Amino acid sequence: MTPTLLNTRPEGQTQALSQALAAAGLGSVDCPVIAIEALRLPDRAVETLARADKLVFVSRNAVQQLAQAWQTLTGRPLNPAQDMKPGAQCFAIGEATQQALLAQGWPTADLAHDDFVSEALLARTDWQDLHGQTVLLIKGEGGRRALIDGLSAAGADVEPWPVYRRMLPDYTRQQWQSAWQAWAESDCPVVLISSWQGFEHLQGLVDRFGHRNDQAWLFQQPAMVFSERIAQGLSEQGWQGPCRVVRPQSQAGIIQALKQWTTE
Structure with a gap:
């Protein structure tokens, strides 16, 4: 069948x-x-992005909604060379998220398929000591706290950016x-x-x-x-x-x- x-x-x-x-x-x-409903970026989004060391995207929607929200806030597309800290990298949860990041042309960490989950990111040897680093968590409103708690436990200054809200379709x-x-x-x-x-x-x-x-x-x-x-x-x-x-x-x-x- x-x-x-x-x-x-x-x-x-x-x-x-x-x-x-x-x-x-x-x-x-x-x-x-x-159904996806867009949310505004924080008031100090430009300054915060400029000092972030890592950006973690939890879904393809997170990538797409950040791109749209940045355009709305600044009137132009997000430009890593202009808007991001030198050496900053984007990390994906899910292969579709990875592909969306690559399509945007943002600096994206090269992860194996097995690494496309929250637990694998938190288990990386280079993520065990994140003291002094700012990590932006680009996500939907609500959701699990596993990434926030894990990154905080490693010493990172974590700033969640909810860029969309999940709604029931009409x-x-x-x-x-x-x-x-x-x-x-x-x-x-x-x-x-x-x-x-x-x-x-x-x-x-x-x-x-x-x-x-x-x-x-x-x-x-x-x-x-x-x-x-x-x-x-x-x-x-x-x-x-x-x-x-x-x-x-x-x-x-x-x-x-x-x-x-x-x-x-």
């Missing part, structure tokens, strides 16, 4: 993944569970039920859960617009997730379907993981 992915990527990111899946002969139903009942039905009636439905907040939003949308048994049925379906932490969380919530962690966290990784269901 050919699997069909419930493509829950944030608004503005679903189309690229669906096109890549179609090119690989795989089906998908676009169903974003997160669905009508008809829009939701049309997408859900197309996915649920496919031969092999598989759901993509790329963040814990995305899972919470998915549950909320099913509760709001779904039929009585939709939530229980959802928990029996195969899931592809972006981290062991999400997989563990789903298990604790009572998820009964098979769960596969996507590695690397990219379109290629999603396609590779999805294709494995065609051979099992």
